[in-house]
Amino acid sequence: DTGVSQDPRHKITKRGQNVTFRCDPISEHNRLYWYRQTLGQGPEFLTYFQNEAQLEKSRLLSDRFSAERPKGSFSTLEIQRTEQGDSAMYLCASSLLGLDEQFFGPGTRLTVL
Amino acid sequence: GNSVTQMEGPVTLSEEAFLTINCTYTATGYPSLFWYVQYPGEGLQLLLKATKADDKGSNKGFEATYRKETTSFHLEKGSVQVSDSAVYFCAPTKGGSWGKLQFGAGTQVVVTP
Numbered sequence: 001d002t003g004v005s006q007d008p009r010h011k012i013t014k015r016g017q018n019v020t021f022r023c024d025p026i027s028e029h030n031r032l033y034w035y036r037q038t039l040g041q042g043p044e045f046l047t048y049f050q051n052e053a054q055l056e057k058s059r060l061l062s063d064r065f066s067a068e069r070p071k072g073s074f075s076t077l078e079i080q081r082t083e084q085g086d087s088a089m090y091l092c093a094s095s096l097l098g099l100d101e102q103f104f105g106p107g108t109r110l111t112v113l
Numbered sequence: 114g115n116s117v118t119q120m121e122g123p124v125t126l127s128e129e130a131f132l133t134i135n136c137t138y139t140a141t142g143y144p145s146l147f148w149y150v151q152y153p154g155e156g157l158q159l160l161l162k163a164t165k166a167d168d169k170g171s172n173k174g175f176e177a178t179y180r181k182e183t184t185s186f187h188l189e190k191g192s193v194q195v196s197d198s199a200v201y202f203c204a205p206t207k208g209g210s211w212g213k214l215q216f217g218a219g220t221q222v223v224v225t226p
Contacts, residue, residue, distance in 0.1 A: 033213075042117075042202050042216030043157070056213070091157065100145040100164070100206055102214060104157040 002026060004105035006092050012111045013082055020078045021108045025094030032075050033102060034067055035091040036060065043091050049075060050097070082112045119203050119217035126193055126224050134188040134220045136177075136203030144205040146170075146179050146186040147214065151200045160188075160201070193224045 005024045013019050025032050030051050035043035046065070047057045051072040061067075064082075069075040079086055089109050093102040120135045138144070148160040148170070161170035166181035175190045186203060203217040 035214075035216075040218070042204070042219050043214075045207075045213055045215070048213060093157075101147070101159055101162060103159065104149075106156040 004092055004094050004103055006090075006105040006108050008108060009106060010109045010111075012113065014113050015084060016081055018078065018080045019082060019110065020076055021090055021092075021110075023075045023077070023092030023094075023105060025073070025075070025092070026103055027073075028096070029094035029103075030072065030097050031095045031102075032069055033093045033095075034075070034077050035093065037089040037091055037107070038087075046077075046090075079110075082110075084112045086110060087112045117203055117205060117215055117217035119201075119220050122200075122219070122221035124220060124222045126222065128195055128224055128226055129192045130224075132188075132190045132193045132197070132222065134201055134203075134222070135185070136187055136217060137183070137185045138203070138205045138215075139184065140205050140207065140215075143181075144207065146177070147204045147206075148175070148177055148186070148188050149202045149204055149216075151202065151219070153199070157202070193222070195224045195226055198222060198224045 007022045032049045034046040037043040049069040064080045067077045089107045091107045093104045095102045117138045145164045147162045149157045150160045161172040163170040163179035168179045177188045200219045202219045204214045207213045207215045
């Protein structure tokens with residue numbers, strides 16, 4: 001299967017800890033997106049990369065959040081000093097330049113205790 | 114600002130019934146329009162799309178027509194099956210050259226035998 005993969009699928013952490021999630025997009029997809037989805041809601045945009053460049057960040061992305069895509073392939077999303085309000089499903093998607101269709105990974109479910 | 118309004122769920126139907134899920138949006142410019150589906154325990158999957166006015170997207174018996182004059186993209190299926198039970202998300206792009214998605218809150222559909 002060459003779809004978008006995310007790791008880990010589930011993460012339980014204590015408040016105040018740091019967590020890091022990884023996303024591997026579909027190979028050759030040069031655009032990569034992170035979204036956050038809370039229960040009963042649609043995904044909300046967090047940030048977007050074109051190749052290794054982070055081109056936009058949502059106001060939802062506080063200073064505790066940082067994302068990287070160092071070589072234009074996989075991406076990491078780090079949350080520092082987690083809070084209970086960070087509990088959500090974190091989704092990664094990728095697409096090809098010039099096409100709007102985004103393909104989503106299975107998500108990482110974060111629970112902050 | 115930009116927003117997406119979907120009809121609230123859950124929508125409960127009997128097998129072979131007709132399904133309509135309304136979606137209206139506000140957006141600048143000419144967004145591309147998507148419906149995504151999330152089956153229980155699975156990630157978001159692209160269901161269908163339309164990229165310009167009067168285009169009709171279709172897949173798996175579902176259809177939606179890009180109505181620019183009413184800024185709507187209603188999803189329809191003539192005869193639903195139990196396997197269509199899922200949450201459906203309307204998602205126009207938010208404009209701009211790279212197609213950030215803005216999602217509705219989702220509509221849960223439950224199809225009973």
